Amino acid sequence: MRQSEFTPEFVTTVPEELEEGRLYISERFRTASHLCACGCGAHVVTSLKPAKWQLTNRDGRVSLSPSIGRWQLPCQSHYWIRDNRVVWSYSFTEEEKSAVQRRDAQAVRDYYEARRGRRSLEFLRRVWRRLTGRDRPR
Ligand SMILES: [Zn+2]
Structure with missing residues (x-):
């Protein structure tokens, strides 16, 4: 299912089976993982390191920067996660x-x-x- 919002989950280790619509954030391992917002089931892992992605958390509303997708994803989706919400790039x-x-x-x-x-x-x-x-x- 296409997602319009993600629920952040702060975990130590990211579970192997991800649930749609959840953004699993492991501060310890400095990664965030989620299933592609388009619903294709692609497992997206973003490394939370200075040269990679930056995660900001404002009272449980998280944003990831830069954007997710297109070249990393076989479905060619491209979106941002801003304040838990999926902002689709023009398609x-x-x-x-x-x-x-x-x-x-x-x-x-x-x-x-x-x-x-x-x-x-x-x-x-x-x-x-x-x-x-x-x-x-x-
Ligand atoms: Zn996808």
Whole structure:
């Protein structure tokens, strides 16, 4: 299931089986783990080290920085966890995806039609030249 929020759980060691919607934070091992917010089941481990991710905790509302995903994840999800909430980076909705697909398909059709149109025009020009010896009709 797609998550809109995570519940932080402060643990010593991260359990092997993760529950969706939970962000397991081990301060001792300096990692946070969760199942990808899109619901794909990918196990996301973020190392809480200065050069990696930074976790901030404001009264039990946690934020992770930088963002999670896209290149790390096979599902290509990309989101932030801010104040326990999942903030999705822009991604196409199904409707937008099909609009893009329709536009692409139309562009392909237009391209082939234009090419066909140009070809038949060239053909007519060739016939005209052969018949009249002139480049263009007057
Ligand atoms: Zn995912």
